[in-house]
Amino acid sequence: MSPELLIVHGISLPPGQFGGPWIDRLFTGQLPADGHPYFKEIEGLRVSAHALIRRDGEIVQYVPFGERAWHAGKSEYRGRGVCNDFSIGVELEGAEGIPYTDAQYNQLAVLTLALFDAYATLTPEHIAGHCDVAPGRKDDPWVSFDWPRYRRLLAARGAP
Ligand SMILES: [Zn+2]
Numbered sequence: 001m002s003p004e005l006l007i008v009h010g011i012s013l014p015p016g017q018f019g020g021p022w023i024d025r026l027f028t029g030q031l032p033a034d035g036h037p038y039f040k041e042i043e044g045l046r047v048s049a050h051a052l053i054r055r056d057g058e059i060v061q062y063v064p065f066g067e068r069a070w071h072a073g074k075s076e077y078r079g080r081g082v083c084n085d086f087s088i089g090v091e092l093e094g095a096e097g098i099p100y101t102d103a104q105y106n107q108l109a110v111l112t113l114a115l116f117d118a119y120a121t122l123t124p125e126h127i128a129g130h131c132d133v134a135p136g137r138k139d140d141p142w143v144s145f146d147w148p149r150y151r152r153l154l155a156a157r158g159a160p
Pocket residue numbers: 008009010071130138140
């Protein structure tokens with residue numbers, strides 16, 4: 001896969017709770033349906049992201065960036081469907097109405113710049129939220145995510 005789009009996501013499991021093993025378990029296909037009532041609702045869901053940035057800024061990678069992951073679902077970007085075929089998905093541990101942490105913005109900027117270096121096809125113009133590529137179906141990373149702050153960080157660190 002040649003990544004041409006970076007999709008920013010927000011996730012917490014169960015929704016609104018941080019920490020714990022559940023995001024790792026979900027993205028490695030090992031979420032126990034009996035672990036929490038919410039997990040029953042998403043039982044059998046096969047999803048993965050390339051990377052997760054935890055609340056403390058730790059980056060966990062699940063899928064090599066040049067390989068396809070299963071993060072966008074039914075989606076469309078600038079007239080092109082099936083975003084999983086050409087995008088990298090980065091998840092921020094977060095929740096609706098709760099600001100992301102300073103460490104997460106910093107690490108997301110570091111990761112983004114590394115991806116720009118690795119893939120000439122990725123540029124600041126080709127970054128979107130999950131909500132942007134699956135409107136009406138997905139609303140993460142929610143208004144919790146401060147896009148201008150992220151853009152300023154990228155520019156300050158020399159993004160092209
Ligand atoms: Zn998402």
